[in-house]
Amino acid sequence: MAIALVLVLVVVGSVLFHALSPWWWTPIASNWGYIDSTLVATFWITGAVFSAVVLFMAYCVYRFRHKEGQKAAYEPESRKLESWLTLVTAVGVAAMLAPGLYVWKQFVTVPKDATEVEVVAQQWQWSYRLPGADGKLGTSNARLINADNPLGINPEDPNGQDDVVVEAADLHLPIDKPVKMLLRSIDVLHDFYVPEFRAKMDMVPGMVTYFWFTPTRTGTFEVLCAELCGTGHGFMRGIVMVDTEQDYTSWLQQQSTFAQLTGPAKVGALADQAKAVAAME
């Protein structure tokens, strides 16, 4: 008997918790409002199903609990009822899947005008690289990484000379401009995760992964690593600041390019190393 009451309380409690809970997602700061809407729609559909199933159970337990002389019905199956339930479920599932796939199509289709920004992760810090005036990132290779070239940029690639290197510091992004985040790791798996942007993606050594978004709100946002990367995982934080166009430009002007950072003397040594690596491969 108590169990019927508890089942009702589970439903009422869960719904109230959901409605009154102060724990909800962070205010969005990107174009992925569609993701939030799909999530809310999923909450409605699944919430209704959960309440219906558990309340029906509670009713059954209350109504059909054992009493002296009671006998259960004998009904092995009902083709009709089972077919209907299957059909309704399939429709409900399709109603969630269709918008999900539609939004996923957008998520994986990077707009042509998106600016490329590279994020390089290592245990346990974040670095960044922006294409310079030419708008192109130079090639890179993990074998080229050393103290003078922490991101492994190819010194022989002319596209890389004007790349802006932001080592272990904050990243700035201009508001309302789509960006394609190119993700690279030099050691283990990491994941570039800013809750307010909704998007995230693992960073895998040996390959370049990506996702895209458009920042829609200025402010300071915390970067967290979302893929277990060793003992420092919980402390692998960074900052992304979304700026107005003006603030962004003035920040960018204070940054150094790869050529500036390495200087003419070091470029020679790095280029020799690049040749050696190329010969090895």
Next chain:
Amino acid sequence: MVDVTPHGADLIPPAEVGEMELYHPHSWWTKYVFSQDAKVIAIQYSGTALAIGLVALVLSWLMRLQLGFPGTFDFITPEAYYQFMTMHGMIMVIYLLTALFLGGFGNYLIPLMVGARDMVFPYVNMLSYWIYLLAVLVLVASFFAPGGPTGAGWTLYPPQAILSGTPGGTGPGIILMLVSLILFIIGFTMGGLNYVVTVLQGRTRGMTLMRLPLTVWGIFTATVMALLAFPALFVACVMMLFDRAIGSSFFMPAIVEMGEQSPHNGGSPIMFQHLFWFFGHPEVYIVALPAFGIVSDLISTHARKNIFGYRMMVWAIVGIGALSFVVWAHHMYVSGMHPYFGFFFATTTLIIAVPTAIKVYNWVLTLWRGDIHLTIPMLFALAFIVTFVNGGLTGLFLGNVVVDVPLSDTMFVVAHFHMVMGVAPIMVVFGAVYHWYPKMTGRMLNEWMGRFHFWVTFIGAYLIFFPMHYVGLVGVPRRYPELGDTAFIPPSVHTLNEFITVAALTVGFAQLVFLFNLFWSIRHGKEAGDNPWRATTLEWQTAGTPPPHGNFGKELPVVYRWAYDYSVPGAAEDFIAQNDPGPATQGGPA
């Protein structure tokens, strides 16, 4: 469909397995230790699984203490936290749940329920347990190895699993973990082949496949899946062992480790993930399908009503089993694999919701117009439905690829999989133990302790994991030993974490009452008799309780009907055992 042989029909007489063909134990050692009796092996498997499960339970307390009260316990360093987390996950999924459902319940119930004297290969069955025990001991040994056990997470993703930034990565920890898994798989394969062949070849006369109790269908399908899925984990473990021990590069690309160029080159970390989840997702159903089967029988027996839609239930089990092999990459939506995989795997993943939902409908429809006895097994079965529906529905969030993007790697995922493959199957384990303990020991478990255990466990577990979803929704990542000062995490999240910790410790305490009950009732429980629940299936019709070696008396039972003849109109009793030849069933749709 009511599958009953009409009374008086000529049945082929049982092809009796000669009593002499069974190897009977001659000494205490061969009866209780190196036993070839599936029932003894079942209890050995269950005892070992519960013992190592207790370790996992304590590890979960330590993790919750750290998450609820960060900075209070000096000995829980990030290294230690990751080691607790890894070992907790690995033990619960593999060494407890898989071993308990297949090695424990599978061994005990398959021969009894299909009407066999034992498993078809008793000697291999015995070896299966001893290799499992060895796997557990190797796992335990890693706690005492220099550097401690691996802290790579139960997913063991390379490269970090074998590098110095991870606890146990460059010490013996990871090697012992991989060796233990390899041993487990070898041991499991020996048992698994037994379960499959026994179900296919060891059934008694009249026990057609479509008369098998759903418990057997669940365990059988899960075993077939495990035999197909575990080899993927096996090769992944062997390859990673090579990468770690002899410097091969299966999963290791060119990397820079702590400022040093590593000698590895050309390997693929994502390949490991595909292999791992090709095993890992079926693994979810390897745990879930036996639970589905067992809970069906618990509900039917204790509601005194046939399971609704038996044929649909069987096909749903088989369908889920097959589909679960084409959904694995939904664990990898944000892994960096080709994004177009997302379309395929989201679709297959949501399709699997349909047969799963059918099972839920049929459980609750079995309650409809039943004669519900609120016994402890029934209470746990109800708790299973609630937690399983809850956890299954949050799976629709995570399976729907784009909704997964913000939620993946957050506490939402932790809450989801604990609800659906932690709490829900464990509710079935408890229900099943209260249900079959009387057959295993001849005595009932103490009712008062049982009800206390149920209420604290059900309500407590829900209070742990339901609010945890919202911690994830806020954006709190999983696998963080502490949150520190993070702007988007309000102080109320810390309060909620304290609450969850208190709930977790309370639920943990209730499990000690359960363990105590298991021992106490062996001597002090109420006498159970042969068939205390008045159930139809063959294990309740044995000669004596606990059943002797050989299970049945001089002759094997002959089966005349399906497993669900409860409350048959016109019958004298509200159940007709499967080996009861009459009266013929009247009514019901043909």
